[in-house]
Amino acid sequence: MQNAPLRLGIAGLGTVGVGVVRTAQQNAALIAARAGRPVVVTGVCARSRDRDRGIALDAFAWEDDPIALARRDDVDVFVEVMGGHEGAARDAILAALDAGKDVVTANKALLALHGQDLALCAEAAGRQIRYEAAVAGGIPVIKALSEGLAANRITRVMGVMNGSCNYILTRMQSAGLSYADVFAEAMGLGYLEADPNLDVGGIDAGHKLAILASLAFGTRVDFGGVELEGIGAITIEDIRQAHDLGFRIKLLGVAQMTGRGLEQRMQPCLVPSNSPLGQLEGGTNMVVIEGDPVGQIVLRGPGAGEGPTASAVMADICDLARGTRQAVFGQPAKTLTAAPRARSALPAPYYLRLMLQDKPGALAKVAASLGDEGVSIHRMRQYDHTGDAAPVVIVTHKTTRGQLDLARDAMSRLDVITADPVALRIEQV
Amino acid sequence: MQNAPLRLGIAGLGTVGVGVVRTAQQNAALIAARAGRPVVVTGVCARSRDRDRGIALDAFAWEDDPIALARRDDVDVFVEVMGGHEGAARDAILAALDAGKDVVTANKALLALHGQDLALCAEAAGRQIRYEAAVAGGIPVIKALSEGLAANRITRVMGVMNGSCNYILTRMQSAGLSYADVFAEAMGLGYLEADPNLDVGGIDAGHKLAILASLAFGTRVDFGGVELEGIGAITIEDIRQAHDLGFRIKLLGVAQMTGRGLEQRMQPCLVPSNSPLGQLEGGTNMVVIEGDPVGQIVLRGPGAGEGPTASAVMADICDLARGTRQAVFGQPAKTLTAAPRARSALPAPYYLRLMLQDKPGALAKVAASLGDEGVSIHRMRQYDHTGDAAPVVIVTHKTTRGQLDLARDAMSRLDVITADPVALRIEQV
Numbered sequence: 001m002q003n004a005p006l007r008l009g010i011a012g013l014g015t016v017g018v019g020v021v022r023t024a025q026q027n028a029a030l031i032a033a034r035a036g037r038p039v040v041v042t043g044v045c046a047r048s049r050d051r052d053r054g055i056a057l058d059a060f061a062w063e064d065d066p067i068a069l070a071r072r073d074d075v076d077v078f079v080e081v082m083g084g085h086e087g088a089a090r091d092a093i094l095a096a097l098d099a100g101k102d103v104v105t106a107n108k109a110l111l112a113l114h115g116q117d118l119a120l121c122a123e124a125a126g127r128q129i130r131y132e133a134a135v136a137g138g139i140p141v142i143k144a145l146s147e148g149l150a151a152n153r154i155t156r157v158m159g160v161m162n163g164s165c166n167y168i169l170t171r172m173q174s175a176g177l178s179y180a181d182v183f184a185e186a187m188g189l190g191y192l193e194a195d196p197n198l199d200v201g202g203i204d205a206g207h208k209l210a211i212l213a214s215l216a217f218g219t220r221v222d223f224g225g226v227e228l229e230g231i232g233a234i235t236i237e238d239i240r241q242a243h244d245l246g247f248r249i250k251l252l253g254v255a256q257m258t259g260r261g262l263e264q265r266m267q268p269c270l271v272p273s274n275s276p277l278g279q280l281e282g283g284t285n286m287v288v289i290e291g292d293p294v295g296q297i298v299l300r301g302p303g304a305g306e307g308p309t310a311s312a313v314m315a316d317i318c319d320l321a322r323g324t325r326q327a328v329f330g331q332p333a334k335t336l337t338a339a340p341r342a343r344s345a346l347p348a349p350y351y352l353r354l355m356l357q358d359k360p361g362a363l364a365k366v367a368a369s370l371g372d373e374g375v376s377i378h379r380m381r382q383y384d385h386t387g388d389a390a391p392v393v394i395v396t397h398k399t400t401r402g403q404l405d406l407a408r409d410a411m412s413r414l415d416v417i418t419a420d421p422v423a424l425r426i427e428q429v
Numbered sequence: 430m431q432n433a434p435l436r437l438g439i440a441g442l443g444t445v446g447v448g449v450v451r452t453a454q455q456n457a458a459l460i461a462a463r464a465g466r467p468v469v470v471t472g473v474c475a476r477s478r479d480r481d482r483g484i485a486l487d488a489f490a491w492e493d494d495p496i497a498l499a500r501r502d503d504v505d506v507f508v509e510v511m512g513g514h515e516g517a518a519r520d521a522i523l524a525a526l527d528a529g530k531d532v533v534t535a536n537k538a539l540l541a542l543h544g545q546d547l548a549l550c551a552e553a554a555g556r557q558i559r560y561e562a563a564v565a566g567g568i569p570v571i572k573a574l575s576e577g578l579a580a581n582r583i584t585r586v587m588g589v590m591n592g593s594c595n596y597i598l599t600r601m602q603s604a605g606l607s608y609a610d611v612f613a614e615a616m617g618l619g620y621l622e623a624d625p626n627l628d629v630g631g632i633d634a635g636h637k638l639a640i641l642a643s644l645a646f647g648t649r650v651d652f653g654g655v656e657l658e659g660i661g662a663i664t665i666e667d668i669r670q671a672h673d674l675g676f677r678i679k680l681l682g683v684a685q686m687t688g689r690g691l692e693q694r695m696q697p698c699l700v701p702s703n704s705p706l707g708q709l710e711g712g713t714n715m716v717v718i719e720g721d722p723v724g725q726i727v728l729r730g731p732g733a734g735e736g737p738t739a740s741a742v743m744a745d746i747c748d749l750a751r752g753t754r755q756a757v758f759g760q761p762a763k764t765l766t767a768a769p770r771a772r773s774a775l776p777a778p779y780y781l782r783l784m785l786q787d788k789p790g791a792l793a794k795v796a797a798s799l800g801d802e803g804v805s806i807h808r809m810r811q812y813d814h815t816g817d818a819a820p821v822v823i824v825t826h827k828t829t830r831g832q833l834d835l836a837r838d839a840m841s842r843l844d845v846i847t848a849d850p851v852a853l854r855i856e857q858v
Contacts, residue, residue, distance in 0.1 A: 023580055023722050033647060033760040034579045132577070138723040140577025147576075147753075148561070148569025150463045151452055151743030218462060276729065279708060293452050293736030294567040298729040300705065307722030314580030324576075324753045331462040 005038040006321040009075035009101075011066040011092055012082035013046035016106055016133070018053050019310030020079060024317075025055075031314065035321035039314075045069040070096035077102045077320055079313060081133075085109035093118065097125045104316040106133035106309055112207035115214065115221035119333035129328045130316035135208040136161050136285040138308025139301040140315060145215045145289060146330040152291030154216040156256040158429065162205040163283030163303040164191045165231050165251040169268075170281045173239045173248070179232065191283070201230035202251060206266040209253035212287070213264050214329045217257050218336055221329065222264070225341040229267035233422060238353055241393045242270050242424075245379070247351070248278040252427055261340030269427040270351050276300070277429050288429065344401030348428070349378060352396065354411060354421040355389040356382070362416035366392065369410040375399045389418045395426070434467040435750040438504035438530075440495040440521055441511035442475035445535055445562070447482050448739030449508060453746075454484075460743065464750035468743075474498040495521035500528045506749055507532050508742060510562075514538035522547065526554045533745040535562035535738060541636035544643065544650035548762035558757045559745035564637040565590050565714045567737025568730040569744060574644045574718060575759040581720030583645040585685040587858065591634040592712030592732040593620045594660050594680040598697075599710045602668045602677070608661065620712070630659040631680060635695040638682035641716070642693050643758045646686050647765055650758065651693070654770040658696035662851060667782055670822045671699050671853075674808070676780070677707040681856055690769030699780050699855040705729070706858050717858065773830030777857070778807060781825065783840060783850040784818040785811070791845035795821070798839040804828045818847045824855070 008024070010017050024031065024041055032038045043061040045068075063069040070078045070092050078096035080103060082089045089107055096103050103122070105111070111118070111134055122129045132142045136159065145157070160166050164186060171182045183200065186192050198204045206226040214221040231251050242249050247270035255264045271277045276298050280286045285303030290296050302308040319326075329336055356362050363382070370377060379395040396404070408421050437453070439446050453460065453470055461467045472490040474497075492498040499507045499521050507525035509532060511518045518536055525532050532551070534540070540547070540563055551558045561571045565588065574586070589595050593615060600611045612629065615621050627633045635655040643650040660680050671678050676699035684693045700706045705727050709715045714732030719725050731737040748755075758765055785791050792811070799806060808824040825833070837850050 019722065027580055027582055027721075030582060030647065031580050033764060034575070034756075036756070036760075139726060140573050143572060143577045144569050146463070147748060148572045148744050149740060150747040151456055151460050152740055153456055153459060218459065274708075276705070276708075279703075279705075291740070292456075293448065294740035295731045295734075295737055297568060298727075300727040300729070302724045305724075308724055311578060311581055311720070311723035315577050318579040319576060322754065325751065327463075327465070331465075335462060 003037050005040045006317065007040055007042040007074055007076045008079050008317065009043040009069045009072055010041060010079045010081065011045045011069055012080065013044060013053055014081065015306045016081040016309045016313065017046070018055055019306035020081065020313050021055050023310045023314050031318060035318040037321050039317055039321055042074045043069050043072050066092035067095040070101060071099045075101060077104060077317060080105040080107060081313065083107060085113050090114060094121060097121050097127050100125070100127065102128040102320050104130045104313055106131065106313060108134040108204065108207040108211060112210045112221060112223040115211065115329065116333060116336070119328035122328055123333050128320060128325060130319065132316050133309045133312035135211055136287055137301065137303040137305065138311045139285060139287060139299045140312065141212070141287045141299055142215065144297065144299060145212060146326065149289060149291055149294055149297065152294050154289065154291045156254065156290045157212045157216045157287070158252060158254045158277070158427070159209070159285065159287035160250050160277060160280055161208045161253055161285050161287065161303060162199055162251060163285055164199040165205070166280060167191060167283045168200070169231060169234065169239070169249055169251065172236055173243065176236060178236055179234055200232055202228045202266040205251060205253055209255055209264055209266050213255035213262060214336065216255060217262060217339065218331055219262055219339040220336045222262070222341070225262065226264040226266055227343060231268050234268055237391060238422060241353065242351065243273070245395065246273050247271060247426065248273050249424065250277055250280070252277065254427060256346070257339070258342045258345040260345045261342035263342045263345050265344060267425065269425045271427050271429050275429045347398040347400045349398050349426040350396045350404050351424045351426055352394040352421050354392050355418040356392045357389050357416045357418060358385060359416055363392070365414050365416055366411060369414065370396070370407045372410065373403045373407040375403050375407045432466050434469045435746065436469055436471040436503055436505045437508050437746065438472040438498045438501055439470060439508045439510065440474045440498055441509065442473060442482055443510070444735045445510040445738045445742065446475070447484055448735035449510065449742050450484050452739045452743050460747060464747040466750050468746055468750055471503045472498050472501050496524040499525035499530060504530060506530060506746060509534040509536060510742065512536060514542050519543060523550060526550050526556050529554070529556065531557040531749050533559045533742055535560065535742060537563040537633065537636040537640060541639045541650060541652040544640065544758065545762060545765070548757035551757055552762050557749060557754060559748065561745050562738045562741035564640055565716055566730065566732040566734065567740045568714060568716060568728045569741065570641070570716045570728050571644065573726065573728060574641060575755060578718060578720055578723055578726065581723050583718065583720045585683065585719040586641045586645045586716070587681060587683045587706070587856070588714065588716035589679050589706060589709055590637045590682055590714055590716065590732065591628055591680060592714055593628040594634070595709060596620060596712045597629070598660060598663065598668070598678055598680065601665055602672065605665060607665055608663055629661055631657045631695040634680060634682055638684055638693055638695050642684035642691060643765065645684060646691060646768065647760055648691055648768040649765045651770070654691065655693040655695055656772060660697050663697055666820060667851060670782065671780065672702070674824065675702050676700060676855065677702050678853065679706055679709070681706065683856060685775070686768070687771045687774040689774045690771035692771045692774050694773065697853055699853055700858050704858045776827040776829045778827050778855040779825045779833050780853045780855055781823040781850050783821050784847040785821045786818050786845045786847060787814060788845055792821070794843050794845055795840060798843065799825070799836045801839065802832045802836040804832050804836045
């Protein structure tokens with residue numbers, strides 16, 4: 001059987017599904033050479049049979065129902081690229097496992113929300129679920145973490161994993177535009193999901209972080225444990241002031257194991273301008289993995305789009321064609337631990353921006369609010385007045401999020417503060 | 430047998446071997462969880478039994494002869510970290526394959542010079558040779574190229590793969606020191622091989638490039654086909670002038686398939702200052718992989734040292750523990766092609782530096798030498814005289830290496846030129 005073709009059933013013929021069909025056809029010879037056997041599409045399934053997708057579908061069996069596709073005798077691997085974290089995608093994957101098929105999926109939401117159950121099902125059935133395309137598009141980060149760095153005690157995983165948010169933030173900086181303007185531009189260009197909050201609210205990137213954290217720390221995937229904060233509150237002034245201080249603002253995911261449990265954050269952070277993360281422009285993704293004994297590894301590449309996603313899906317398929325087996329989350333699902341959730345447990349410096357009325361003693365009140373909670377000031381800048389208030393930017397010494405939030409609450413109650421202070425963590429990268 | 434320990438025999442207890450022992454011990458629990466079975470060291474071999482290496486060896490069988498270690502019944506995987514591309518290392522690997530053992534090695538020279546023969550032997554014996562540690566230290570680039578990007582038609586592989594050279598070049602720039610001064614400093618710090626020409630002559634990095642090219646293009650590894658040029662001719666003036674033009678000088682390896690054959694170059698090049706390669710400082714390595722359909726993937730990390738190298742060796746061991754099988758060069762060795770060697774086949778812009786005497790018509794003669802060979806000038810700068818000659822820097826439009834060399838020869842014969850012109854390719858990255 002080693003040289004028998006591996007037969008794919010592809011559920012979903014959107015951008016990703018079409019990319020997989022195209023790659024399987026265009027690179028058929030080299031895929032067969034590297035995988036040790038031909039890889040062929042035998043069946044497909046999508047909502048509409050008639051839509052012109054720019055590829056010929058005549059050679060493939062057509063199924064209207066993904067579950068029927070998953071159960072076909074001439075399908076070895078069920079490729080789920082429909083999307084959606086409930087209903088059809090999940091049911092079809094379970095049907096495929098039940099029918100003894102391996103599964104390849106690009107569905108980050110499904111894995112982030114139901115990964116543990118799916119992994120238990122797959123492992124009980126002796127089948128594989130592979131999902132390189134679910135995180136950071138074309139970057140082979142699932143493989144790097146679960147195989148290439150398998151001997152490391154991972155200490156931290158970080159990343160910019162939503163290209164649309166990074167596009168918005170870098171475009172605000174380069175063009176000097178407001179968040180609202182760039183958001184509208186990005187919507188017009190089709191860069192954002194139909195529900196843009198999946199992107200700008202950090203949800204999509206949070207799904208990816210939860211998956212990486214499970215692989216990194218041997219914990220059950222726990223999307224509910226991700227502290228989520230979107231980029232909607234970031235102003236052009238924040239971006240400029242961060243720049244003046246030598247930083248860039250990024251929607252950064254960070255997962256690390258602390259003495260109190262697993263910390264998972266997806267929130268706008270300041271990172272040094274001259275770091276690889278700080279230098280990341282536009283829609284590109286970057287994942288930083290730190291471990292012992294390897295040190296720091298940085299992976300960078302396209303995070304979305306037909307080609308990169310198809311590359312990742314097909315890499316999983318090539319692995320299956322070669323007979324490679326791997327536990328869904330890097331080790332058997334029943335051995336994954338349920339880590340306590342540690343909310344911003346580790347202290348860090350913070351960037352604070354507030355609008356201060358021009359009154360005698362105003363700054364002293366702000367300083368007292370911070371001092372009362374044990375938050376000390378590393379750098380402070382007051383800018384020219386805009387209207388009746390002046391922007392003040394404070395960089396604190398390392399403090400816990402708890403102390404900082406108490407100080408912020410106290411500041412918000414001051415009569416000299418005209419708007420709630422913005423607080424952004426400064427991540428040491 | 431699935432949960433029986435995987436037993437290692439480690440030949441060589443230098444920095445890398447000690448790192449492998451230490452990692453196998455310190456991370457034993459997580460390695461067992463991820464690999465699905467314990468990984469244990471059963472035997473070791475080195476030149477001196479008495480040297481203090483900071484690790485306890487009492488629990489391991491000792492062999493004086495690596496071949497005896499390779500043949501031990503209680504060794505499943507032979508780990509060759511002795512180094513050297515002839516004699517002992519090669520003989521021991523062949524003995525291990527002959528005895529039915531899989532092999533993990535960090536030996537880039539051996540693979541670059543004898544990889545095809547070793548791959549044929551391993552595949553005839555049905556055994557594995559894995560070598561993640563041979564290229565770019567802790568960066569899982571072998572896995573990325575042969576598995577993570579397996580469905581791509583690779584168009585170009587580039588990289589900074591010798592940390593010592595990158596240290597020298599970035600230190601020259603940051604400290605304003607001459608090549609000779611920084612070279613002496615690096616020797617004193619132990620950053621260079623005992624034969625420093627392996628580093629600064631580009632040989633070590635050339636070995637790595639030849640291995641990557643084989644994986645990328647399905648060709649037999651061909652170190653003899655690498656155009657090699659070291660960094661010894663780079664002056665602080667070149668670094669400064671490149672900087673003024675918006676570039677950095679890097680010892681850059683590039684492999685690409687052209688219409689005339691496989692082009693493999695390891696030579697100092699100019700890359701844009703704001704590119705990931707241009708921003709790479711110090712001893713860090715970076716590999717850039719471009720393919721269809723993925724686009725561009727960039728991998729960055731520590732290229733040498735105990736921890737990074739041990740991480741890579743242990744990743745291969747974890748793969749073997751899981752039962753993963755992979756052809757040595759990504760596809761069966763007998764299917765690898767012998768590509769014709771194409772010397773700098775593709776046109777590129779070049780940086781030229783020459784010392785010009787202060788005589789009327791001098792620049793006209795230089796321009797004529799270029800024009801006569803069809804090389805056109807994109808930018809030109811003449812600097813203040815130093816002594817009786819003035820440095821002139823020329824950036825050409827795209828030209829072939831052949832045309833450029835003819836123009837350089839013509840310039841060298843001019844009476845107004847006081848030293849052979851330096852020519853560095855400007856790589857589009």
